[in-house]
Each structure stands twice: as structure tokens, then as C-alpha cells.
Amino acid sequence: MELPELLDRCRQGNSLAWEELVRRYQGRVFGLALHYARDVEEARDLAQEVFVRVFQRLGSFRPDEPFLPWLLRVARNLCIDQIRRTASRPPGSDIPADEALNLRAAGQSPEEAWEAGSRQQLVHRALRQVGEAHREILLLKEIQGLKLEEIAALLDLPLGTVKSRSSRARVELAETILRLAPEAGVAS
Amino acid sequence: MNCEQVAELLDDLLDGGVPQAVRAAAEAHLAKCDSCRAVRETLEQARAALAGAPEGAAPDLVQGVLARTTGSVCGAAREGLAADWGNAPESPDGDLVRLHLAHCAPCRQVALVLAALAVDLPRMADVDPGPAFAIQVLRRTVQAPPRPRRFDLRPFLEGLLRRPRFAWEAAYVAAFVLFFLVGLPGSPLAGVPEQALAVVRANPVQAAAAAIEPVVQTARARAQAVWGAAWDVTGGRVLRARDEAPDSFWGRLGRAWTASCSLAGDAGTMVRAYLARDDARAEAAWRRMGLDVRSAWEAMTSRRAIEPGILKNDDAERT
Numbered sequence: 431m432e433l434p435e436l437l438d439r440c441r442q443g444n445s446l447a448w449e450e451l452v453r454r455y456q457g458r459v460f461g462l463a464l465h466y467a468r469d470v471e472e473a474r475d476l477a478q479e480v481f482v483r484v485f486q487r488l489g490s491f492r493p494d495e496p497f498l499p500w501l502l503r504v505a506r507n508l509c510i511d512q513i514r515r516t517a518s519r520p521p522g523s524d525i526p527a528d529e530a531l532n533l534r535a536a537g538q539s540p541e542e543a544w545e546a547g548s549r550q551q552l553v554h555r556a557l558r559q560v561g562e563a564h565r566e567i568l569l570l571k572e573i574q575g576l577k578l579e580e581i582a583a584l585l586d587l588p589l590g591t592v593k594s595r596s597s598r599a600r601v602e603l604a605e606t607i608l609r610l611a612p613e614a615g616v617a618s
Numbered sequence: 619m620n621c622e623q624v625a626e627l628l629d630d631l632l633d634g635g636v637p638q639a640v641r642a643a644a645e646a647h648l649a650k651c652d653s654c655r656a657v658r659e660t661l662e663q664a665r666a667a668l669a670g671a672p673e674g675a676a677p678d679l680v681q682g683v684l685a686r687t688t689g690s691v692c693g694a695a696r697e698g699l700a701a702d703w704g705n706a707p708e709s710p711d712g713d714l715v716r717l718h719l720a721h722c723a724p725c726r727q728v729a730l731v732l733a734a735l736a737v738d739l740p741r742m743a744d745v746d747p748g749p750a751f752a753i754q755v756l757r758r759t760v761q762a763p764p765r766p767r768r769f770d771l772r773p774f775l776e777g778l779l780r781r782p783r784f785a786w787e788a789a790y791v792a793a794f795v796l797f798f799l800v801g802l803p804g805s806p807l808a809g810v811p812e813q814a815l816a817v818v819r820a821n822p823v824q825a826a827a828a829a830i831e832p833v834v835q836t837a838r839a840r841a842q843a844v845w846g847a848a849w850d851v852t853g854g855r856v857l858r859a860r861d862e863a864p865d866s867f868w869g870r871l872g873r874a875w876t877a878s879c880s881l882a883g884d885a886g887t888m889v890r891a892y893l894a895r896d897d898a899r900a901e902a903a904w905r906r907m908g909l910d911v912r913s914a915w916e917a918m919t920s921r922r923a924i925e926p927g928i929l930k931n932d933d934a935e936r937t
Binding site (some may be wrong): 445448449452453456457458460461464473474477478481485511549550553555568572573574575596597598600601603604606607608612614 | 760771
């Protein structure tokens with residue numbers, strides 16, 4: 431079912447449509463929450479809260495608006511609220527790649543899955559060391575795939591700022607990865 | 619073949635270790651996908667730069683000149699790399715960046731990591747939160763359809779009785795009832811406690827019954843007068859409501875009220891008979907109290923109308 435029709439049915443109170451919407455976007459919301467939360471359980475709770483809030487605000491969602499940026503905006507705002515509430519936030523723990531980052535890539539052999547998981551874990555660790563502003567850009571653009579214009583609207587920043595910050599963020603992430611694991615820069 | 623599958627195959631494609639059919643499918647995708655083509659080109663350039671790095675050059679000379687003129691150019695080269703990442707090369711300095719990579723090992727490493735990130739980062743968007751997640755969300759959001767509400771007295775009363783503080787509330791109510799019956803100057807039983815106390819202090823128990831009898835009679839007459847007046851005002855309506863709708867709330871309340879009045883009268887009779895050591899009368903009053911309690915309970919909890927004969931017979935026996 432196409433997304434506009436699914437959303438329409440959700441707004442009409444169709445619980446089956448709502449279930450489909452949750453199942454369709456749970457991975458995206460959980461994936462975003464993982465980068466804000468301190469651990470996997472907190473991320474799961476955060477993602478659950480996001481969907482509860484989305485459920486409450488579906489009525490105010492405009493049909494002509496793209497859904498994913500709206501969803502990610504709700505998720506990001508709630509995650510930031512949560513971080514502010516837990517003011518003394520300890521540095522995030524490394525999330526076990528084989529357990530928490532249960533990647534959806536199908537058809538991988540166990541070795542490939544393990545290797546991919548290790549790389550993801552390295553990227554995750556590096557992301558936690560990147561500056562906050564760059565990290566948000568990376569989360570929203572490179573991971574979640576939002577457009578620059580959508581990120582500019584979401585973060586309330588000029589488009590040019592987002593664009594330049596996006597390039598610098600990539601470089602900072604790559605340099606951080608090289609600092610954490612110098613062997614990552616060696617061609618296989 | 620989609621972007622993710624092609625991204626996973628890029629290294630193997632460049633190494634030449636892919637079956638012909640898979641390579642053909644990947645090339646078909648690359649031919650029409652600018653983004654994947656850009657990633658492949660970045661990877662190719664980084665590899666080429668790594669393989670063709672001049673050995674024995676004099677990097678110190680270049681670095682020295684740069685240090686005295688423009689400063690390090692690695693930052694500009696890396697931003698150029700990052701700007702073209704995942705898109706068709708659009709930077710005007712693209713060729714210069716590639717030339718820089720040929721001489722700068724750290725920037726080649728950054729280029730390799732950037733190429734790997736182009737594959738890894740989009741795959742981190744979708745993370746499975748576990749099979750129970752959606753069910754938990756649905757449990758918190760989807761409500762059961764609202765049922766039509768209908769007031770039912772039985773669960774209401776059962777709920778009242780089951781509350782832990784019910785005993786305290788009953789004690790409060792009993793205290794208020796006692797206060798209004800006995801404590802106020804104009805109460806129907808205002809003089810009873812003092813008179814009873816005086817009788818009990820002055821006489822043994824046998825004398826107390828005889829002494830208290832006129833007081834109790836007077837109080838009972840007053841109470842009956844008060845209750846009778848109230849009954850005259852409200853009882854007719856209650857009875858009419860009961861006759862018209864025997865299963866309604868007001869019907870049950872009317873029957874319960876009647877049974878409660880009987881219970882109060884029988885309790886008084888039993889106390890008097892007990893004090894007068896009239897065991898037979900006290901026992902008869904005790905039995906009637908049991909019937910009264912049962913009648914009140916049935917009136918409150920069941921839809922069955924009470925047989926009018928029971929109350930009539932009780933009244934006849936009492937009188």
C-alpha cells in the first residue's frame with residue numbers, strides 16, 4: 431500500500447494501517463534513537479515514545495508534507511528533550527554490533543555479517559566522538575537520507591551552512607575513524 | 619540490482635572477482651545510477667592514487683614551499699573529496715584533488731574511508747528493534763473500541779466493599795449517624811445515653827431493661843414519627859417507581875430502604891428483649907433481622923422483585 435493511502439487510513443483510526451506504519455518505520459526511528467540514547471534499552475524506550483507521540487499528532491500532519499522528515503523531526507526533538515532531562519549524560523557505551531545493530535541486509539554470510547557489524551560498530555564509536563553539530567548532519571543526511579533543504583528546515587539553519595557543514599562532517603568522521611582504527615585506511 | 623547490493627560488490631568489481639552475470643547486472647545498474655557511479659569513481663581514484671604514488675619524491679620540498687605560502691592544502695582536498703561524495707563529481711577542483719591524492723598518503727586514507735562510509739552509513743538507517751517492539755507500541759497506542767456505558771449497581775457496590783479503606787469509611791459514617799441520632803440536642807435519641815448510663819450505674823442489668831423501656835419507646839416513637847414523615851414525602855414516590863419499574867435502580871433502592879427500616883426496628887426490639895431476658899422474643903427479632911438483611915441484599919443485588927408477602931408477614935409478626 432502506498433504511503434499516502436496508509437497515512438490516510440491511519441488518520442481515520444484504522445488500527446491495521448497504524449500497525450503497518452509502525453512496522454514500516456520502526457527500524458528508521460530505532461536507528462535514529464540509537465545515536466542519541468545511552469544504551470539499546472533506552473533507545474528502544476525512546477523509539478516507543480516517538481511512535482506514541484506520532485500517534486497523538488497524526489491529526490496535525492499535513493498530507494502534502496513529506497512524511498519521513500516529519501517523523502524524523504518528531505523523533506529528533508523527543509530524543510533531544512530526553513537528553514536534556516538526563517543532564518548528566520555519561521558517554522554512550524559501544525553497542526554490540528552483532529546484537530543491537532541487527533542489520534537488515536539479507537543474504538549475507540555469517541562472516542560478511544560479522545565484518546559489516548564490526549565496521550558499523552567502528553562507525554558508531556566514531557560518530558560519538560564527532561562534534562554535536564556535525565553528528566546531527568551526518569545522522570540526518572548520510573544515515574537517514576534527508577535532503578539538504580529538509581535538514582535546513584529541521585535544524586533552522588541556512589542551506590549554505592548545512593551544505594558546508596555536511597562536507598566538513600564527512601571529513602571529520604573519516605578522520606575520527608582513521609584515528610580510532612588506522613587500518614581502516616588501508617585498501618583491501 | 620539495487621544501490622545497496624552494488625555498493626557491497628564494488629570492491630569485488632574492482633578486484634575482478636565477480637561472476638560475469640553479476641558483473642553485467644552491476645554494470646547495468648551503474649550505467650543508470652549517478653550516485654553509485656560516483657562512489658565507484660572515488661574508490662577507483664583512491665586505489666589508483668595509492669598504487670601510483672611516486673616513490674622517492676622529495677615531499678619535504680613541497681611541504682616546505684606550501685608551509686611558507688598557502689599552508690597545508692589537505693583540508694581543501696578533503697573537503698573537495700567530501701563534497702563530491704555520493705554525487706556526480708561537480709567540484710571544479712576535482713582533477714586537482716585527484717592529483718593531490720597521488721602525492722598525499724593521509725588524504726588517500728581519508729578517501730578510502732569516505733568510500734567505505736558511503737556504503738556503511740546508509741545501512742545504519744534501518745536497525746531492527748526486535749520482534750516485540752511493534753507489539754509494545756500497538757499496546758500503548760491502539761485503544762479497544764469503547765463499549766456503551768451503562769450504570770450497573772452491583773459492580774459499583776462490590777467495588778465499594780472491596781476497597782481497603784471501606785472499613786474506615788463505614789466507621790466514619792457510623793460515627794456521624796450516632797452523632798446525629800444521639801449527640802445533637804434535638805435528636806430523637808438525645809437523652810438515651812445519659813439515662814441508660816444512669817440506669818446501668820444505679821441498678822443491675824435486670825432493672826436496666828425495665829427502666830430504659832419507656833425511654834426507648836419514646837425514642838422509637840420519635841424516630842418512627844421522623845421516618846414516617848420522611849416516608850410520607852418520599853416513600854410514595856419510591857413505591858410508585860418500584861411498582862412501575864420493578865427492575866430499575868429506584869425500585870431496588872426502595873426495597874432496600876424498606877428492608878433497612880425493618881432491620882432497624884428489629885434491632886431495637888432485639889436489644890430490648892435481650893435486656894429484658896425475653897429470649898424467645900429476642901430470637902424472633904434476630905431471625906427477622908436475618909430476613910431483613912437478606913431482603914436488603916437481594917434488593918440491592920438481584921433483579922428479582924421481593925415477594926411482598928415476606929415484608930407483610932414480618933410486619934404482622936413484629937406488631
